Each structure stands twice: as C-alpha cells, then as structure tokens.
Amino acid sequence: MDLVLFLTFALIAVACGLNMALQRHPVSSALSLIGVMVSLAVLYVLLGAEFIAAAQLVVYSGAIMVLFLFVIMLLNAGAEKLTKKAGTAHFLGLPLLLILLGLSSWVITTATSHAKPVKFGAFTAGGPREVGWELFTHYVLPFEVTSILILIAIAGAYRLANKEMD
Amino acid sequence: MDYLLVSLIKMAIIAPALLATLAYIVWVERKVIAHVQLRVGPYFVGPHGLLQPIADAIKLLTKEDFIPSGVNHFFYWAAPWLGLMFAVTGIAVIPLGPVVNIFGVETNLGLADLNIGLLWILGLAGMGVYGIALAGWSSNNKYALLGAMRSAAQMISYELPMALALAAPLLMSNSLNLREVVNTQAGFVLGFVPNWNLFTGFQIVGFVVYMICAFAETNRIPFDLPEAENELVAGFHSEYSSMKFAAFFMAEYCNMVIVCSVATALYLGGWHPIVPPTIAQFVPSLVFGGAAALLFFHGMNPGRPTDRYSFPVFGAIMGGLAVLFLLPGIGPILNHLFWFLGKVGFLLFFFIWVRATLPRFRYDQLMKIAWLFLFPVALLNLVLTAAGVTLFSK
Numbered sequence: 125m126d127l128v129l130f131l132t133f134a135l136i137a138v139a140c141g142l143n144m145a146l147q148r149h150p151v152s153s154a155l156s157l158i159g160v161m162v163s164l165a166v167l168y169v170l171l172g173a174e175f176i177a178a179a180q181l182v183v184y185s186g187a188i189m190v191l192f193l194f195v196i197m198l199l200n201a202g203a204e205k206l207t208k209k210a211g212t213a214h215f216l217g218l219p220l221l222l223i224l225l226g227l228s229s230w231v232i233t234t235a236t237s238h239a240k241p242v243k244f245g246a247f248t249a250g251g252p253r254e255v256g257w258e259l260f261t262h263y264v265l266p267f268e269v270t271s272i273l274i275l276i277a278i279a280g281a282y283r284l285a286n287k288e289m290d
Numbered sequence: 291m292d293y294l295l296v297s298l299i300k301m302a303i304i305a306p307a308l309l310a311t312l313a314y315i316v317w318v319e320r321k322v323i324a325h326v327q328l329r330v331g332p333y334f335v336g337p338h339g340l341l342q343p344i345a346d347a348i349k350l351l352t353k354e355d356f357i358p359s360g361v362n363h364f365f366y367w368a369a370p371w372l373g374l375m376f377a378v379t380g381i382a383v384i385p386l387g388p389v390v391n392i393f394g395v396e397t398n399l400g401l402a403d404l405n406i407g408l409l410w411i412l413g414l415a416g417m418g419v420y421g422i423a424l425a426g427w428s429s430n431n432k433y434a435l436l437g438a439m440r441s442a443a444q445m446i447s448y449e450l451p452m453a454l455a456l457a458a459p460l461l462m463s464n465s466l467n468l469r470e471v472v473n474t475q476a477g478f479v480l481g482f483v484p485n486w487n488l489f490t491g492f493q494i495v496g497f498v499v500y501m502i503c504a505f506a507e508t509n510r511i512p513f514d515l516p517e518a519e520n521e522l523v524a525g526f527h528s529e530y531s532s533m534k535f536a537a538f539f540m541a542e543y544c545n546m547v548i549v550c551s552v553a554t555a556l557y558l559g560g561w562h563p564i565v566p567p568t569i570a571q572f573v574p575s576l577v578f579g580g581a582a583a584l585l586f587f588h589g590m591n592p593g594r595p596t597d598r599y600s601f602p603v604f605g606a607i608m609g610g611l612a613v614l615f616l617l618p619g620i621g622p623i624l625n626h627l628f629w630f631l632g633k634v635g636f637l638l639f640f641f642i643w644v645r646a647t648l649p650r651f652r653y654d655q656l657m658k659i660a661w662l663f664l665f666p667v668a669l670l671n672l673v674l675t676a677a678g679v680t681l682f683s684k
Binding site: 181 | 415
C-alpha cells in the first residue's frame with residue numbers, strides 16, 4: 125500500500141514538475157507547481173511527517189502559490205513565445221541537465237544507505253508535538269533568528285512599496 | 291470488523307447525507323430569508339416547497355451547459371470541481387460523536403481521526419481559493435477576473451486572523467486532533483456551566499473573531515464581494531451555467547457546513563450537551579415531541595387548506611423521531627448526533643440570519659477590518675490565552 129502510494133504520488137510529482145517547465149503559459153506552470161507541492165505533502169505523510177505535510181499544504185500551496193497566481197493574473201501575463209536566440213542553451217541544455225541528474229543521483233546513492241531510517245538533525249519524528257518541541261528547545265536560536273529575518277524583509281517590502289506611492 | 295469496510299460504510303452514509311443537507315440548506319435559507327422579509331418563500335413544489343431542491347437539481351442538470359468563446363477550456367472545466375472537491379473533503383476530519391458500539395462494532399462517529407485534523411481544514415481552506423481564482427481567470431471576462439482577484443485577496447487576508455483565533459482553543463486542549471479537542475470539553479463546572487472553550491475557556495473573543503473570518507472565508511454576506519451582483523454581475527461565476535454553476539453553489543454551502551462544524555468542535559463542545567446528561571438524554575425527544583404536537587395542532591386548525599393534510603404527516607414524522615431517541619441501543623448514539631448537528635444547525639441558521647439582515651461591506655473596509663481590527667484582536671487573544679494556560683494549567 126505504501127509503495128503503491130509512493131509510486132503514484134512520486135510519478136505525479138515528477139510529471140507535474142516536467143509540465144511546469146514545459147508549459148508556455150505562466151498560469152499552467154504555477155498550477156503544475158501546486159501539483160508538485162501537493163504530491164510532496166502526500167510523500168511527507170508516507171514518511172510519518174504529518175506536521176510537515178500540513179505545513180506544506182497550508183503555507184506553500186495554500187498561501188504562497190495563491191500569491192503567485194494572484195500576481196500572474198493581476199499582470200495578465202500571456203503565453204510565452206519561443207525565441208531562437210539562446211543558442212548555447214539550445215545545444216548544451218539537455219546534456220548538462222543529464223550530467224547534473226546523473227551526478228546528483230550518484231552522490232545520493234553513495235552517501236546514504238537504504239537501511240537507515242530518515243532523520244533530519246535533531247528531529248526524530250514528524251508529529252506536531254515533536255516538531256514543536258525540537259523547534260523551541262534544540263533549535264530555538266535559528267528559529268528566532270529566522271523570524272527576525274522575516275520581520276526585516278517585511279519592513280523592507282513596506283518601505284519599497286511606500287516609496288512607489290509617493 | 292475490517293477497518294476498511296467500516297470506513298466504507300461510514301463514507302456511504304455521510305457523503306449522501308452531506309449532499310442532501312447541502313440541497314436542503316438552500317431550501318431553509320430561502321424560507322428563513324422569506325420569513326424575515328414577510329414573504330412565504332418556496333411554496334408550490336411539494337408541501338411547503340419541500341421538493342424545491344429536487345426541482346432545482348433537475349433544472350440545473352438539464353440546462354444547456356453554455357461555454358463562452360475565448361475561455362481556457364481545461365481550467366474553465368476544472369475550476370468548479372476543484373472548488374467542490376476541496377470543500378467536501380473537509381468533512382472527513384469532523385468528529386460527529388464519540389466512540390460508540392453499533393451492532394457490536396466499536397467505531398467513532400466521523401470519518402478520519404487525524405492527528406493534524408485542524409491543519410487539514412486550514413490547508414483545504416487555503417486550497418479552496420484555487421477553484422474561485424481559476425474560474426474567474428479562465429472565464430475570459432473582466433467581471434469574473436475582478437471577482438476572483440477580490441476573493442483571493444480576501445481569503446488570504448482572513449485566513450490569518452482565523453488561524454490565530456483557532457490556535458487559542460488548541461493551546462487549552464494541547465492537541466490538533468479535533469476529537470481530542472472535543473473530549474477535553476466534557477463535563478460541567480459548578481454542576482451547570484458546560485466546560486466548553488467558549489464558556490470556561492473564556493474564548494468568547496476568539497469565537498467572535500473566528501465567526502467573522504468564517505463569513506469572509508465562505509464569501510457570505512456581509513463579505514460577499516467576490517460575487518457582488520450590483521458591481522460584478524455575478525463575480526467569479528458569471529460565465530458558468532448548468533452543473534458547473536451548481537458545483538460552485540454546493541461548494542459555498544459545504545464550506546459553510548465545515549466552518550460551522552469546526553466552530554462547534556473547537557468552541558461549543560462538539561457533541562457534549564449544554565445541560566447535564568441526566569436531562570440531556572430527554573431533550574431531543576422533548577424537542578421533536580413538541581414539534582409533533584405543534585404540527586398536529588396546526589393541522590387541526592389549518593391556516594391554508596393544504597395544511598390539513600401535510601401537517602399531520604410532518605407531525606407523525608417528528609413523533610417517530612421523538613420515539614426513536616427513546617429507544618435503548620440506538621437512542622444514545624442519535625443523542626450525540628443530535629447535540630452536534632443541533633449546534634451546527636444553529637450556527638448555519640445564524641449565517642442565514644446575517645444574510646437576511648446585513649448589507650455588504652466596501653472593499654477597503656473589508657481589508658481594514660481584517661488587518662487593523664481582527665488580526666490584533668486575535669493576536670491579543672492568543673497571547674492572553676497562552677499566559678492563562680501557563681499560569682493555571684495543572
């Protein structure tokens with residue numbers, strides 16, 4: 125059952141990812157990205173990280189991608205046209221992509237063994253209680269620093285938006 | 291019995307019940323608004339218009355599905371069903387009652403028992419925007435696009451105070467599982483005040499903030515700017531007809547049911563009755579018995595000629611329900627459902643009541659309320675609740 129679910133949603137994720145790159149229209153690309161995020165959330169659930177899955181759904185596909193879509197619709201961006209100008213990309217793109225994929229898969233397969241359970245830093249389980257506990261004890265400094273960073277970003281965005289108004 | 295089989299049976303009961311409820315909420319809404327405005331409302335299709343939802347469904351099914359030119363076909367087709375899917379899926383985590391024993395099978399009343407139940411609801415609420423946004427964009431109509439833009443901005447803005455308001459009762463129950471949240475609200479303080487988060491948790495401010503956000507999230511009056519008919523024709527669903535329009539309609543009412551169920555589970559104690567259990571077990575029978583008596587009385591002295599035949603039939607149905615609640619075995623199970631659905635029904639009535647009473651906000655007012663009033667109030671409520679929980683928790 126787990127394997128079937130994993131294969132289904134991994135396939136959907138890859139297909140949506142490819143579709144995102146191949147589609148000409150920005151709205152189609154954005155929706156494919158949402159498809160990737162939702163299938164990733166399912167994969168997180170399969171790994172037992174239910175809180176991360178919910179956060180993925182609420183934050184990424186529920187809030188950030190809505191903003192993306194909002195901006196695309198507001199600018200009324202149309203379908204993009206293919207140009208013949210980028211010659212290097214045309215010839216070197218596919219071989220370089222294959223090299224990158226091959227290298228990264230080689231590194232991943234050699235650096236990790238299959239027997240170990242998934243572990244990320246001090247996080248050992250993915251439920252809301254465990255994640256919250258580690259976040260506010262072991263990782264409290266990085267957590268707070270990140271929130272201050274976001275606050276600075278908000279202040280900066282506010283300043284920039286205000287400048288435009290005057 | 292097999293877990294999968296039990297789940298399938300529960301799904302086969304809850305899904306059609308939900309869809310039937312959605313159809314009849316429309317009837318109730320039209321009736322209530324009509325009576326607020328001193329009209330009669332639907333009356334001619336079936337006794338007191340009771341068959342009106344079925345007539346509406348047939349009308350919508352057989353209507354021509356008109357697709358305007360220049361639409362993006364795939365998204366135009368997908369948008370209403372996406373919206374409906376995200377709305378209906380929310381019912382999965384709603385706890386309708388405690389763990390009960392039906393015909394020797396131990397099961398909880400409700401579909402899934404998720405550890406992240408509330409986050410699931412919030413995630414679906416966030417995803418629900420896509421149905422409306424895509425509908426507006428793919429329709430190739432400026433009014434539809436404006437409606438979709440309004441809706442997206444409104445739903446993102448109101449999700450924030452809503453999540454903050456919902457965090458406060460979670461702090462008190464120390465869990466994201468809706469079933470556990472309801473379980474912590476069992477019992478009575480001083481013997482008569484129900485131990486709900488609304489009363490003994492002092493969450494009255496959080497409840498009000500949540501309900502205001504719920505109105506905005508479901509695009510209901512006074513926050514129905516995405517479909518403001520005197521500015522935007524019909525907003526995001528201007529270009530939709532037939533079953534696609536019906537899907538948007540059902541999604542809106544389903545969202546109403548979901549937000550009311552969440553409010554019931556988090557603030558109003560879920561299936562726990564408002565009076566002590568010794569009295570509570572007779573309340574459903576009293577309510578339905580009273581309704582039966584009233585119907586029989588009005589059947590004897592009919593206001594309109596047809597009431598002489600229709601009212602005694604309704605009275606008999608109500609009387610049958612009253613007897614059903616007194617049966618041993620099935621009675622206590624129905625009792626839990628009665629209290630949960632009764633609270634949800636009251637909140638739904640409140641939604642309709644507000645629709646019949648209030649005018650619509652202006653767009654800048656709508657944004658101002660969310661960011662300058664609801665957000666700080668919800669934040670303050672959360673901070674005070676957290677302080678209270680740290681000081682007084684056992």
